[in-house]
Amino acid sequence: xxxxxxxxxxxxxxxxxxxxxxxxxxxxxxxxxxxxxxxxxxxxxxxxxxxxxxxxxxxxxxxxxxxxxxxxxxxxxxxxxxxxxxxxxxxxxxxxxxxxxxxxxxxxxxxxxxxxxxxxxxxxxxxxxxxxxxxxxxxxxxxxxxxxxxxxxxxxxxxxxxxxxxxxxxxxxxxxxxxxxxxxxxxxxxxxxxxxxx
Numbered sequence: 297x298x299x300x301x302x303x304x305x306x307x308x309x310x311x312x313x314x315x316x317x318x319x320x321x322x323x324x325x326x327x328x329x330x331x332x333x334x335x336x337x338x339x340x341x342x343x344x345x346x347x348x349x350x351x352x353x354x355x356x357x358x359x360x361x362x363x364x365x366x367x368x369x370x371x372x373x374x375x376x377x378x379x380x381x382x383x384x385x386x387x388x389x390x391x392x393x394x395x396x397x398x399x400x401x402x403x404x405x406x407x408x409x410x411x412x413x414x415x416x417x418x419x420x421x422x423x424x425x426x427x428x429x430x431x432x433x434x435x436x437x438x439x440x441x442x443x444x445x446x447x448x449x450x451x452x453x454x455x456x457x458x459x460x461x462x463x464x465x466x467x468x469x470x471x472x473x474x475x476x477x478x479x480x481x482x483x484x485x486x487x488x489x490x491x492x493x494x
Contacts, residue, residue, distance in 0.1 A: 299348045303443070303461050306345070310335040317475040319484045322419045324467040327475060329485060330444050332367045332415045342374055345460065349413060349441045350378035352458050356438050359408040360384055362430065364396060364422045367415030371443065375413050386426040396422075396429040406434040417442045417459070418467065420451035427453075 307313050312334040318326050336342050349371070358379055363372025364386040376383035384402050389395035404410075410430060414423055423440060430437060439456040448464030470476065 300461050303345060306341050307335060307461070310338065310341065317480040317482050319482055320418055320467065322421055323470070324418065325470055325473040325475060326465055326467045328465045330416050330446060331485065332443060336367060336370050342370060345443060346371060346374040346378055348460055349375050349458065352441070353411050353439055354379065356411070357409050358411045358438055360404065361411045361413055362386060362426060363413045364426045368413055368422070371415060372413045375411070386429050394425070396425040398429060404433040404435045408435045409438040410435045411438055412440045413442070415443045417445045417447060417451055419447065420453055423453060
């Protein structure tokens with residue numbers, strides 16, 4: 297089975313594809329949500345997903361795989377393990393929620409080739425924050441990969457890019473949300489049992 301078909305099958309089997317009224321981490325609203333942790337809690341499935349990414353970039357001379365917190369950390373670690381290289385993690389800045397930084401003694405020797413891996417891309421915000429954080433270090437970003445691109449491929453990241461699954465899922469500003477207009481209860485993933493972030 298092709299990677300996209302296989303991964304969609306895995307997302308469905310794990311219950312990760314959800315319907316409702318969600319507020320995403322970007323602040324936008326949606327009637328569909330991908331709860332990646334329903335899948336990422338399964339080590340065997342996570343390893344299989346990461347194999348698709350590792351195979352795509354195995355000939356790119358990657359030195360380190362970087363992931364933003366939280367789900368990106370799990371994927372970055374496993375892709376790095378499969379490539380036999382180091383992993384690093386872009387955490388939220390202590391100064392600003394809109395920035396990321398590398399802490400805990402992370403250093404990047406000059407000219408390291410970096411692969412950035414994340415879980416779910418909606419607007420590309422966490423990926424761009426990670427790229428900005430990497431821009432403060434003497435590295436070369438060799439490529440980007442995500443588990444699910446829910447923008448339908450609309451996010452322009454201007455680098456070699458792999459989305460294992462591409463979905464065109466509608467999102468709305470809170471002021472234009474038809475679900476809000478209908479008075480449907482809002483779920484903010486990460487604040488209720490069995491919920492995460494996107």
